[in-house]
Amino acid sequence: MRLIHCLVLVFVFLSVEALAKPSESILSKILRSSEEDLEEIPPTPIEDDTEPNEAEVPNGDETYTEDTEVVKADLCLLLPLSGQYGHIGQSVRSIFDRAFSVLEGVKVEVFDTKGIQVQQAVQSASRAGCAFLVGGLGDKEALAVANAADQARIPALILSGESDGRVRGAVIWGRASRYDKALVLARYLLEKGVTNAWTVSACSTNLCMAEAKAFTNAFLKLGGQPKMVDIDEDSEMQNEVSQFAKSVIGPTPEKACSSRAFVILGSIQNARRVLGFMEFGGLFALPKPSCKPPIVVAQASWAGQPELGRTTALDGAVYSAIKFQGVHQSSLQAELADLADLLVAAIQKDNLRDENMRYLIQTLRGMEPVPGRSGMLRIEGDKVTGQNLEIFEIQRGVGRPISAEAEWTNSD
Secondary structure: HHHHHHHHHHHHHHHHHHHHHOOHHHHHHOOOHHHHHOOOOOOOOOOOOOOOOOOOOOOHHOOOOOOOOOOOOOEEEOOOOOOOHHHHHHHHHHHHHHHHOOOOOOOOOEOOOOOOOHHHHHHHHHOOOOEEEEOOOOOHHHHHHHHHHHOOOOOEOOOOOOOOOOOOOOEEEEEOOHHHHHHHHHHHHHOOOOOOOEEEEEOOHHHHHHHHHHHHHHHHOOOOOEEEEEEEOOHHHHHHHHHHHHHHOOOOOOOOOOOEEEEEEEEEEHHHHHHHHHOOOOOOOOOOOOOOOEEOOOOOHHHOOOOHHOOOOOOEEEEEEEEOOOOOOOOOHHHHHHHHHHHHHHHOOOOHHHHHHHHHHHHHHHOOOOOOOOOHHHHHHOOOOEOOEEEEEEEEEEEEOOOOOOOEEOOO
16 A cells, blocks of 8 residues: 555656656757757868868867967968878968068068868967958868858858859959860850860869860850760770760761761870770771861869979860960969969059958959959859960970960850
C-alpha cells in the first residue's frame, strides 16, 4: 500500500513539473527558427587550378589572430600571405607594393586572409577604417571577399575569379572573366569561317569544366555549333582519342574542305599528347592541299609557362589574353600589374585620400585605359567598360599577337 502511495506522489509531482515547464513541440521549434538558421547557402564556386582557392592555415591552426594595435588605413589589401597559396599572395603583394610606391599620403594596409579567414580579415579592415578593399585570389576567395565586403558596406575591387551573377552595388571585378575571353575567341573563329568546334578536355578538374562551359556558351551564343569530349588522362588516352577521331571523321573521309576548331584543355603535357594522337587519328589530314588545317585553341593560362617553350607541338595554337606589359611569369601577374596601374591612375586622377577613397569605384567606372596599359576593368552589375583582349598565336613556345590591334569589347 505504501508503494502505491509513493507512486501516486511521484506521478503528481511529475505532472506539476510538466505543467510548470511544458515540453516544446517539434512544430514550435521550427516556428521559432531564426533567419540566421535559415540563411541561403551560397552557390559552390568553381575551383581554379591556376590560382589559389582555399589556402590552408599553417600548422592546422584555424584561430584568427591579429595585432592588438588597430591601424588606420585608406586602402586595404586582402591576400593569402601564408598557408598553401602564401607564395602567390606574396607575389601579388609585391606587384601592388611597386605600383602603390608612387602614391603620396595614401595609407595602405595588408591583411592576411590565410585563404579561409576572409570574413575575419574584412572585419579587421573595417576596424582599421579602410574605405576601399582590394583582394580575392581564386574563385572561392574572390566570392568570399565580395560577399564580406558587400555585407560590411565597404567598396571593393576583386582581383580574380568568376562572378556568381549577383549584383553588388559597391563591388567590381577587375579582370575579364573566362566567358569574356571565350567570346573573343569564339568571334575570332567564326570570322575565320569555323562553324564546328570541339572542346577536348584532357583533365578532370573543375577548372577544365569551367573553361569548357565558358567556350561552349560563348560559341553557341554567337551562332556556332560547339561539341564537347572528355579524354580520361588516367586511362589509355590514345584509344579514347582514336574513338573521338572516328566520330568526327565519320565512316568515309570528307572530300570537301571543312572548317573545324579544337579547344584543347588540360596541362601542356597532356595537350601535346592529345594533339599527337589526334594527328595520328587523321583529324589534321586535309582532303585537298588547298584546304585550311583545323584551328587549335589553347588556354590563356599557359602563357608564360616554361613547359610551353619545350615543345613545338602547340605551334599555331591560338588563345585570348591581354598583351603583356614588361616581364611577367604568368598571365595572372601580367593582368594584375595592369590592374594595379589602373588603380593608381584612378587614385591620382581625383587625388583620393582618407574617406574619399570610397568614391574610387565611381572614378574607375569613368576611367579610360591607362596609356601603355590595356585597362582590364570588369564592372560587376553593369556593362563591361573595357577589356582589351587580343588573339595570340603560339610560335616556338611564345605567344605572338596576331590581331592588328587590341579589340575593345563590351559584354552584355
